[in-house]
Amino acid sequence: MVASLALILLAQLVGEALARGAGVPVPGPVIGMGLMFLFLLARDTAPGLPRLLPKPLTDGTLEGTARVLLANLSLLFVPAGVGVVGRLDLLRAQGVKLALILLVSTAASLLVTVLVFRAVARLVERRGGDPDA
Amino acid sequence: MGGDFSLWVYLTGTPLLWLTVTLTAYVAADRIAAATNRHPLANPVLISVVFVGSVLAFTGTPYPTYFEGAQFVHFLLGPATVVLAMPLYERRATVVRALVPMLAALAAGAATTLACVIALARLLDLPAPIIVSLAPKSVTSGVAMGIAETLGGDPTLTAILVILTGIIGAILVTPMMEALRIRDMRARGFAAGLAAHGIGTARAFQVSETAGTFAGIAMGLNAFLTAILAPLALHLMS
Numbered sequence: 001m002v003a004s005l006a007l008i009l010l011a012q013l014v015g016e017a018l019a020r021g022a023g024v025p026v027p028g029p030v031i032g033m034g035l036m037f038l039f040l041l042a043r044d045t046a047p048g049l050p051r052l053l054p055k056p057l058t059d060g061t062l063e064g065t066a067r068v069l070l071a072n073l074s075l076l077f078v079p080a081g082v083g084v085v086g087r088l089d090l091l092r093a094q095g096v097k098l099a100l101i102l103l104v105s106t107a108a109s110l111l112v113t114v115l116v117f118r119a120v121a122r123l124v125e126r127r128g129g130d131p132d133a
Numbered sequence: 134m135g136g137d138f139s140l141w142v143y144l145t146g147t148p149l150l151w152l153t154v155t156l157t158a159y160v161a162a163d164r165i166a167a168a169t170n171r172h173p174l175a176n177p178v179l180i181s182v183v184f185v186g187s188v189l190a191f192t193g194t195p196y197p198t199y200f201e202g203a204q205f206v207h208f209l210l211g212p213a214t215v216v217l218a219m220p221l222y223e224r225r226a227t228v229v230r231a232l233v234p235m236l237a238a239l240a241a242g243a244a245t246t247l248a249c250v251i252a253l254a255r256l257l258d259l260p261a262p263i264i265v266s267l268a269p270k271s272v273t274s275g276v277a278m279g280i281a282e283t284l285g286g287d288p289t290l291t292a293i294l295v296i297l298t299g300i301i302g303a304i305l306v307t308p309m310m311e312a313l314r315i316r317d318m319r320a321r322g323f324a325a326g327l328a329a330h331g332i333g334t335a336r337a338f339q340v341s342e343t344a345g346t347f348a349g350i351a352m353g354l355n356a357f358l359t360a361i362l363a364p365l366a367l368h369l370m371s
Contacts, residue, residue, distance in 0.1 A: 027276055073331065075206060105271075110302065110306055114315055117317070118315060124234060
């Protein structure tokens with residue numbers, strides 16, 4: 001558990017340092033996600049590496065920690081969400097207009113994204129690939 | 134009363150109280166969501182926020198006091214983003230196979246969101262700083278606030294719009310996809326993550342792990358693309 005957390009935080013820390021250092025518009029944790037992906041790939045392909053690593057990183061504990069965090073992803077947005085309640089006064093002046101824009105644009109965003117994904121997937125997968133839904 | 138009050142003063146001075154309130158509210162909200170069979174309207178983020186918000190209003194607690202306790206939960210957003218790598222890694226073959234549809238949907242989705250937001254805001258005659266604050270609202274909050282600030286918007290307003298967008302998207306996505314009869318969980322998840330960032334991703338993980346994986350990818354890619362497209366779109370549509 002501690003080894004898993006240490007590795008996760010390390011990936012985030014390095015990601016944060018890279019993001020700030022290079023000034024790219026990607027959040028540090030997203031770069032950390034990429035680093036974690038590379039770690040998993042190296043762990044499972046480089047011969048001999050698993051023996052050098054602490055056991056929790058190879059016996060599924062790391063994956064278990066990830067599962068717990070992702071299963072409760074909603075919880076992590078609560079503190080920021082509570083902050084919104086306190087600042088709803090900022091919306092008072094333009095509240096109705098903003099609500100309308102958020103609703104329409106979010107619906108449009110979902111609609112276009114899903115339809116384009118499906119259309120292109122059908123096009124690509126008809127030419128050889130096997131569609132897996 | 135004097136004794137009770139000093140106990141209250143003691144408890145509100147430590148992170149323990151508000152951390153406990155946050156976790157308890159979430160556990161209750163999650164139970165409610167589970168009891169409704171994960172009905173989209175019973176969004177656990179929304180219910181928890183209403184619970185905690187009521188407690189804060191009732192006790193007259195300022196947000197910074199609350200956040201001293203809640204920051205430990207908030208902090209975990211970073212590590213949770215990092216561990217999106219695990220489902221991504223497990224499904225890497227599926228993801229690589231879907232690369233072309235993903236990139237097409239990303240470009241179309243990001244452009245549509247920006248165009249739609251800016252066009253509507255102009256139509257409704259909103260002032261320019263509010264339009265700038267609105268533009269990055271589908272992107273994860275840290276990046277969205279950065280975009281708004283750079284372009285002359287109000288980052289606090291952006292943060293609020295981002296959270297509201299997340300909740301709206303998480304509520305809309307399932308009924309919309311069912312109405313359209315879209316069963317491809319990759320497409321559904323990708324749309325949720327693109328339109329509604331982490332809150333949409335949390336919803337997608339409730340529905341299916343494949344959907345959650347694609348939502349996480351969409352969230353990361355859209356943060357990158359919108360950061361590039363937002364200044365361009367604001368310039369073109371001004």
